[in-house]
Amino acid sequence: MYGEFPTNDDDKPDTEGWRPPAASLSTRRISLRSKGSARPSIVCPKDRVIHCESDLERRVALCLLAHSSVVDLVEQPAPVAYTDHDGRTRTHTFDFIATLRDGNRLAVVVKPSTKVATQGTHRLLESLAKQVPASVATRFQVMTEKHVPADRLHDATLINSARLNSDPALDEKLRVIAAGIDGAVTIERLVEASGLGADAYRAVVRLIADGTLGRRERGRISQNTLVELAAQKASEGSR
Structure with a gap:
């Protein structure tokens, strides 16, 4: 019967001292409509939410955050304009920009290894590397599931949890x-x-x-x- 269990203030969770993590720095809203992939979110050691467009992105994000050379990570940064091989002006949004301890900024494209060749990902990065200003990125990399094997992901998850x-x-x-x-x-x-x-x-x-x-x-x-x-x-x- 509705209302059978009375409310007891002593049973309320103790949230004193707790505060929610800061909002994501993503520049675009991630669509939640997908039949074939997840839309996970994680909290990084800087106590900020990072939204991911797939489970592979989540795994890559965890491994990047756990790497000793990475000091910050931003997902879905502002799109950059570039001219493709056919001379047409286009825009591209990187999956992540990682700020490295040595001052470099690593732009990351996340793709399943089976799609890297068929979608011309390396050719795209070659164009972007020549045209993107250093204020946006100084290094560029494609990351696939091969970069996040099970043992590395296990340790990365543990490290990020400990750092929180x-x-x-x-x-x-x-x-x-x-x-x-x-x-x-x-x-x-x-x-x-x-x-x-x-x-x-x-x-x-x-x-x-x-x-x-x-x-x-x-x-x-x-x-x-x-x-x-x-x-x-x-x-x-x-x-």
Whole structure:
């Protein structure tokens, strides 16, 4: 019967201190009408929504955001005008513009690998690279599902999740603990040594992402992953 369960103010979720993420910087509205692809959204470490026009775009966005050279990512930036190979003036909207740590701006076109050749994507990028001003982009790349294999996507998802709840003071505590351990240690042991539980695990993931901690082997980040200070690893490698 309607109204059977009374409202209890004590059961209301505690939203004190919470605020919604900032709005997307996309310059065009993404159509939600599609029979063949998803329209996912993610929240980036800058606490801003990024809208994607396909699941492949979502995977590419996560991997770009997790890369240590990327400091910002904007989807669907303002369209740029260019002259095609037939002399006609056209406009193109990149899927992403990634701002890199070295100051370069990477324009990204996302396509399934089966469509890259048939749709002339590389030829398009060659034209754009010659005509787009450096204020928009200095580097250009096509990214397909081959750039986002399962292990890389797993780590990227983990890294972005950990960065959403950044804690510089906790990160520094874990860095100091790692510096006091001779050689490589599993993430599980490093977390146990901190006594800080799940928050310490996320801090270790952030330290791996920013290059403070290096991994001894490839594969997905897990509790069994061997890590050590990157400076220590480099020193051993030079011997």
